[in-house]
Amino acid sequence: MYPKIMKAAVIHEYGGPLAIEELPVRPLNQYEILVKVISCGVCHTDLHACNGDWPVKSKMPLVPGHEAIGLVAAMGYDVKSVKEGEVVGVPWLYSACGCCEFCLTGWETLCYEQQNGGYSVNGGFAEYVIADSRYVAHFPSHVNFAEMAPIICAGVTVYKGLKETEVKAGEWVAISGIGGLGHLGVQYAKAMGFQVAAIDISNDKLEMARKLGADIVVNALEQDPGEFLKKQTGGMHGVLVTAVTPVAFSQGLSALRRKGTLALNGLPPGSFDLPIFDTVLNRITIRGSIVGTRKDMQEAIDFAVDGKVRAQVKPAKLEDINEVFEQMKKGEIEGRIVLDISGD
Amino acid sequence: MYPKIMKAAVIHEYGGPLAIEELPVRPLNQYEILVKVISCGVCHTDLHACNGDWPVKSKMPLVPGHEAIGLVAAMGYDVKSVKEGEVVGVPWLYSACGCCEFCLTGWETLCYEQQNGGYSVNGGFAEYVIADSRYVAHFPSHVNFAEMAPIICAGVTVYKGLKETEVKAGEWVAISGIGGLGHLGVQYAKAMGFQVAAIDISNDKLEMARKLGADIVVNALEQDPGEFLKKQTGGMHGVLVTAVTPVAFSQGLSALRRKGTLALNGLPPGSFDLPIFDTVLNRITIRGSIVGTRKDMQEAIDFAVDGKVRAQVKPAKLEDINEVFEQMKKGEIEGRIVLDISGD
Amino acid sequence: MYPKIMKAAVIHEYGGPLAIEELPVRPLNQYEILVKVISCGVCHTDLHACNGDWPVKSKMPLVPGHEAIGLVAAMGYDVKSVKEGEVVGVPWLYSACGCCEFCLTGWETLCYEQQNGGYSVNGGFAEYVIADSRYVAHFPSHVNFAEMAPIICAGVTVYKGLKETEVKAGEWVAISGIGGLGHLGVQYAKAMGFQVAAIDISNDKLEMARKLGADIVVNALEQDPGEFLKKQTGGMHGVLVTAVTPVAFSQGLSALRRKGTLALNGLPPGSFDLPIFDTVLNRITIRGSIVGTRKDMQEAIDFAVDGKVRAQVKPAKLEDINEVFEQMKKGEIEGRIVLDISGD
Amino acid sequence: MYPKIMKAAVIHEYGGPLAIEELPVRPLNQYEILVKVISCGVCHTDLHACNGDWPVKSKMPLVPGHEAIGLVAAMGYDVKSVKEGEVVGVPWLYSACGCCEFCLTGWETLCYEQQNGGYSVNGGFAEYVIADSRYVAHFPSHVNFAEMAPIICAGVTVYKGLKETEVKAGEWVAISGIGGLGHLGVQYAKAMGFQVAAIDISNDKLEMARKLGADIVVNALEQDPGEFLKKQTGGMHGVLVTAVTPVAFSQGLSALRRKGTLALNGLPPGSFDLPIFDTVLNRITIRGSIVGTRKDMQEAIDFAVDGKVRAQVKPAKLEDINEVFEQMKKGEIEGRIVLDISGD
Numbered sequence A, B, C, D: 001m002y003p004k005i006m007k008a009a010v011i012h013e014y015g016g017p018l019a020i021e022e023l024p025v026r027p028l029n030q031y032e033i034l035v036k037v038i039s040c041g042v043c044h045t046d047l048h049a050c051n052g053d054w055p056v057k058s059k060m061p062l063v064p065g066h067e068a069i070g071l072v073a074a075m076g077y078d079v080k081s082v083k084e085g086e087v088v089g090v091p092w093l094y095s096a097c098g099c100c101e102f103c104l105t106g107w108e109t110l111c112y113e114q115q116n117g118g119y120s121v122n123g124g125f126a127e128y129v130i131a132d133s134r135y136v137a138h139f140p141s142h143v144n145f146a147e148m149a150p151i152i153c154a155g156v157t158v159y160k161g162l163k164e165t166e167v168k169a170g171e172w173v174a175i176s177g178i179g180g181l182g183h184l185g186v187q188y189a190k191a192m193g194f195q196v197a198a199i200d201i202s203n204d205k206l207e208m209a210r211k212l213g214a215d216i217v218v219n220a221l222e223q224d225p226g227e228f229l230k231k232q233t234g235g236m237h238g239v240l241v242t243a244v245t246p247v248a249f250s251q252g253l254s255a256l257r258r259k260g261t262l263a264l265n266g267l268p269p270g271s272f273d274l275p276i277f278d279t280v281l282n283r284i285t286i287r288g289s290i291v292g293t294r295k296d297m298q299e300a301i302d303f304a305v306d307g308k309v310r311a312q313v314k315p316a317k318l319e320d321i322n323e324v325f326e327q328m329k330k331g332e333i334e335g336r337i338v339l340d341i342s343g344d
Ligand SMILES: [Zn+2]
Pocket: A096, A097, A098, A099, A100, A101, A102, A103, A108, A111, A112, A113
């Protein structure tokens, strides 16, 4: 029976609170599927969407959420790539045009006509979410839903960011910021055969990084990360800055060895001061990296399903979403909050 | 007969004038060669060397010059890679350690133990220059010495910078700044099969760029280069900024299409404002590029010897060097000044 | 008015003759377009299709042809990437699944669920051909249809083959076989900035190669290509073998310098003798290359539209197809035969 | 005190036995060092050298051995990159010209003027070996000499071979042949983050492969490796064939998924049958891979020093060398025999 209504967390104006409402479930077009949401992670981007922080704004009213994982409950008439009952994820990259230069070359994340889940279309803070079958993430049937949810956005984001550093097995990468993104970054980096340095200002988080496999950690409040890491290792081949702040940016740059690459994950407003002389003389590369393609997603999931990467999650209820956002604004969240939506 | 003395342009203190003096010619060690200089180009870096502009300063007293081309006049006992009478160039990358991670991977330009011609050792503003035989550039015997001199530094610098944009044949590259570097950049870019846009603020220089093969030109005083180039071409796959100024940097960034790369040639002090949101969302890469390796050099020379790239040069005498520097400071030089040292 | 019937060249059994028949034009599904064919090139693959030469056989009855170019005459209800009246090409890669690991990474040519034009579905030897709008090639409105037709298969095949050699601007590539593929290969190679050697056994074809830009040519009947090219150039960085015969394969291998790559275009039955010692000691790469992706196609077309590559074509009528096949079997065709289907 | 004589295993004619003799120790030139050998691995190449198996033959009389590890006992006057007492390895790539296109690009293994240890110059089956300081491998001071010896040739060979497959973390690689090379290959592949399949015909060796981390193993006598691996995994992204035999070659090819790469380690005479249709249709790459550069060597050593790769070795005495060769000819050796030369 195709559901007629669903419970969802809805926001009606930028900056306003989310309300738990009953929304109608619209019919599917040929390529769409209806996903019964089991879990959905909460991401900083959801906060930006609700606040209207970015130049291109989210739709309103909006059901946020782009880390939804659940079961295929119904399918459009031309769906071929999934089956009913399959476990799928509904990510930020909700759909793309399929025909532009980016879509043709495995870079659909750069498609100008992309739709974004929980942003330009309704997302996963709901009992059901409609998805484009060609763009969902695929999971095996027996997964820990809550732990897999953050892989759909946070996981693939750091995994792609690590790829974008072009670091190779045996080389050094630093993960700057050991939070929701960074704690996954450390694990992906180890699974990729890298030597890993963790940079943060919390000894607790650095301790966690060590447990997750970091070979060396540095508290940026206690010593200069660039100086320390260069002395200990000769410098990083790559740095992934997950917390994109001016100080993390300049610390990251200073930790690079010559020919190193700094990759940026994150979308704050503002700009950084890029020192020219050092960038040129040391042949430094700075690169922005945003989420990942469907292929990146599948690879990121495979590492997690193999047990090489495991997200640290805390459950919350859909009804708690406003409080979760409050905690997030205050920076009080460790690991990742995952909404438990139909946990049965 | 090994010469005992030579005429050279020597500077004794930072900021001081150069004097034409007679200097002794020291004996060669096993790997060294004595090069009788025919021509030597004058580069902005020579000015920086004489002014002591950079953090690591040049030796004093100094014979500047790192675009020297001439004939092998004498050889150390263990020289194998050149012959007496051969035409060679003595570049900025005077020598390197040969054993570090950079030297081992074809990136000797990043060697921390490199010596630099006309900077940490005496260079080519002289009748003779001593060179490390393993690091000289090789030319065929019948070349136009004056036209080849700028290839040794300006040519290889832009050629390497173009490679560093990772633009492929058929794609668009913009050359920002059509001066001593840029006019060579346009030609190298065409020889590499690129579609070329030229950005400058002088219509004369843009006219020259067109004659050298630029497919599209834009005067940055008359219209916004980013907007114009994006409208005309969909955006640049790469941009090479030869005149590293804040405005050229931000214009270059705005001219890139998504996934594009901005390469920087040039070593001014200061820093740039890198906008984070656009860099991440558009997956932009910014990369510093400095001179080129011996292999890059040989490739750059091959293009020039084949007639695909030709430097526009104006002759001057060694004795005119102080005036040349004055003109350079005032930005009055078009193309490249080349000192005619033993033009017989 | 959507046409009800069309004239087409149809084959009913492997090895049989083609007959000009009237076929019904079926309706379009959501993504399909109806293309009014102006020209369609004739390719060796058409012959293989009609003969049932390959392990996976073509459908029967069959309308062959995968170098069709024409105008969009009608469109399915969900077509977004083309417009009525637009000039499009209908290539070998007729469609693909869009979701497999190859489709997701810009390698749809390797999709196991691909359909092939004039092979598993009807092709362009007809007044109309139905195409998947998402997989057609795009042309500007004022093109020489006959000259563009071979770009759709022969052009993109050699262009991709050249990319697969990983040769860079300034390096040497040899094109082995200067026929329908090779004469385009020489032009693409020059447009990509390569130095080009042409290998053939016909002095006429080698003369043509020279006119098209080859820097050096060698008649394999008169001298050993490997020896000659190594002596003249130091060896090829890449070799593209368009006529995949055992002798061309071994000549190509012997012409490579160390670290060189041999790319194979063509699908004959049988196998080659790969010498192990030399392959390992010289770090040789051998790589099969088949047609090209939609992105490769668009790039190949752009070079042709810019006038950098021009196919040599001879016109024929649809009714002549059996004679054209006879000539092809005898190896009597120079350049490319293009069927002039609705040349008005 | 510079030693005057040393004990060495010397062969005087191809196919002859080795004799333990006293040889004079010649003086060092500027770049050379004298290495007091602690351990030296025995490689199949030593056998080829002694038998004169290859087109370019080894010098005679000869001291074989290119897996020597020991201490720097004396240095030429211009040695900068090592210190007395340092632990170094003397590899197959004994020295190279330093100036050719290969040496300039980090591919000195392809230098035409390379010298080879225990082949064109005397090697490590001796109390002392003279080495070129710029080409030795570097070790930390506290290593297990015997276990590190095989890294110098077998280790770097498979490590480089794995790199040459271009497999990425998370993808599948098969190691064909789990002997002296292959047992190291499994470990390197796991350290690089690959998923690993092991192919052999011995269940004992496959059991060892599992213990070393192989994710899947297949006995080629019991089932078809290609069919089995494709069914289990979708096919290998890369295959490294360490035992270069015709059957291993064709099994490796058949185990590849589309776009896969087969890398060859080993230098037997003869040739392979390369099927054209499949190579082209599936876009297969075949690549020869020989030893590794100094950079590859250092990376291979770093993995071993970090404990991620460990060679299985059996000790022998220098005096036993003829018996070791006999066992090797009969294929009776498991793992790697290492000569214990001055084990104190
Ligand atoms: Zn798109």
